[in-house]
Amino acid sequence: MAIGSLARRKASTILSSRYLKYSFSVSRGFASGSDENDVVVIGGGPGGYVAAIKAAQLGLKTTCIEKRGTLGGTCLNVGCIPSKALLHSSHMYHEAQHSFASHGVKFSSVEVDLPAMMAQKDKAVAGLTRGIEGLFKKNKVNYVKGYGKFLSPSEVSVDTVEGGNTIVKGKNIIIATGSDVKSLPGLTIDEKRIVSSTGALALTEIPKKLVVIGAGYIGLEMGSVWGRLGSEVTVVEFASDIVPTMDGEVRKQFQRSLEKQKMKFMLKTKVVSVDTVGDSVKLTLEPAAGGEQTTLEADVVLVSAGRVPFTSGLGLDKIGVETDKAGRILVNERFASNVPGVYAIGDVIPGPMLAHKAEEDGVACVEFIAGKEGHVDYDLVPGVCYTHPEVASVGKTEEQVKALGVDYRVGKFPFLANSRAKAIDDAEGIVKVIAxxxxxxxxxxxxxxxxxxxxxxxxVLALNYGASSEDIARTCHAHPTMSEALKEAAMATYDKPIHM
Known part of the structure; x- marks a missing residue:
């Protein structure tokens, strides 16, 4: 078998060399004065709050600074958590409309109570943000609510949410300020008719027509929410494919699935201008390669063209922190910037802009500061699109393997042949294994x-341990479960599946 052991590996951070620039060690020791922290974290999102808790658990005096006034960052407040709440609620409504009757559950009518749906989402967010504050208290992390900016590599000036100012000192400062919505030329986001993902999570009415600019994960998820609730959804994408990082074969099946759900796609299409005069939003479009212009009307336009690192107003230039052309902070394999004592993690550095990646960065960074060894492998960060069906992946796509010139085999297994999926009448999809x-x-x-x-x-675990497809295939999986489809796909990779 090909299974290795992480315990036998040297625990080290695995970062692609193109992301690294500096190689010196910059750990500056721990504080002795009562007013100075061992670690100061700027940003209370998934990377920042996790880093702060881990630092405190390792015995370091820690302060976390967060401008929003609630912890959890974009992910918890206006991103991952509220969007998944609405995805689940809208899926329940869609199932009630279209699937319950075939399972013998019948009722005369079903309707959407949008305020109640939004209240459920807000309740989930509030509970989780309070939970993080509780974890801060439990682990003795000092929490400062306000906007922090560097005075020096060891001092942060904080304009507090109460209107005052305080200086926070630290021997090691971690920048974990996350990312912001990427704007497009000529589009002014007002969070009413032209919205970012933040506004799309707080609409007070279900739009009759929703146009989504950008066919990435966020755009497709939010398009799914409002499409299930009754909106006519059109996705406009400049590129030739949706979710370009996705495996090509799976992506094609995914797009067909979304089209069956009445989501429309305009690929290779450029948004030239947007006119908000009148009752509707009018978009002027043209082919990405140039050509005849057309118009498209919508009640709401969601701008979902990606995200950019948020470093505005931090004073990075004042202390000389180096960034790349995209505004990302350059760090070495220990997450250290070129300025001794200043580190960066999460969306402000190169790598996947994902909450769970930021969390891993935070733990590893603090472990390095504490004199230990950290471990993050950016090649093994899973990605998930939370539509229905969901699409999840880890490792390389078939296109990437081909580009590397590696001889490979592919095993596939459809959920139509999986007994659990058939039993619950939810058998759309496939598992694809590349070895x-x-x-x-x-x-x-x-x-x-x-x-x-x-x-x-x-x-993910199999790839982390260097497993073979035969390792998964020879591992007993409970029956009947959806996970058996992965076992069968693994069998198809090195030999033949049983149930197909």
Whole structure:
């Protein structure tokens, strides 16, 4: 078998060399004065609050600064958590409309109570933000609410939410300020008719027509929410494909699935201008390669063209922190910037802009500061699109493996042949396993199915341990479960599946 052991590895951060610039060690020791922190974290999102808690758990005097006034960052407040709440609620409504009757559950009518749906979302967010504050108290993390900016590499000036100012000192300062919505020329986001993901999570009415600019994860998820609730959704994408980072074969099936859900796509299309005069929003479009212009009307336009690092107003230039052309902070393998004592993690540095990646960065960074060894492998960060069906992946796509010139084999298994999926009448999707031909080592796994985001983690663990497809295939899986589809796909990779 190809299974290795993480315990036998040297625990080290695995970062792509193109992201690294500095190689010196910059840990500056721990504070002795009562007013100075060992670690100061600027930003209370998934990377920042996790880093702060881990630092405190390692015995370091820690302060976390957060401008929003509530912890959890974009993810918890206006991103991952509220969007998943609405995705689930809208899916329940859609199922009640279209699927319950076939399961013998009938009722005369079903309707959307949008204020109640939004209240459920807000309740989930409030409970989780309070939970993080509780964890801060439990672990003795000092929490400062306000906007922090550097006075020096060891001092942060904080304009507090109460209107005052305080200076926070630290021997090691971690920048964890996350990212912001990427704007487009000629589009002014007012969070009413032209909205970012933040505004799309707080609409007070279900738009009759919703146009989504950008066919990435966020745009497709939010388009799914409002499409299920009754909006006519059109996705406009400049590129030739939706979600370009997704495995090509899986992506095609995914797009067909969304089209069956009445989501329309205009690919290779450029937004030239947007006119908000009148009752509707009018978009002028043209082919990405140039050509005849057309118009498209909508009640609401969601701008979902990506995200950019948020470093505005931090005073990075004042202390000389170096960034790249995209505004990302350059760090070495220990997350240290070129300025001794200043570190950066999460969305402000190169790598996937994902909450769970930021969390791993935060833990590893603090472990390095504490004199330990950290470990993050950006090649093994799972990605999930939380539509229905979900699409989850880890490792390399078939296109990436081809580009590397590696001989490989592919095993696939459809959920139509999975007994649990058939039993619950939710059998749309596929598992695809890619393995090196000579060694059978798994290179990538891609799943499109209900709950794919949960199923993917067996594959994440397998890749972390260098497993072969045969390792998964020879591991007993409970029956009947959706996870058996991964076992069968692994069997198809090195030999033949049983149930197909």
């Amino acid at each position: 090196e031909k000579g060694t059978d080592k798994i290179l990538g796994v891609h799943i499109m199915s209900s709950n794919a985001g949960e199923l993917i983690h067996e594959a």
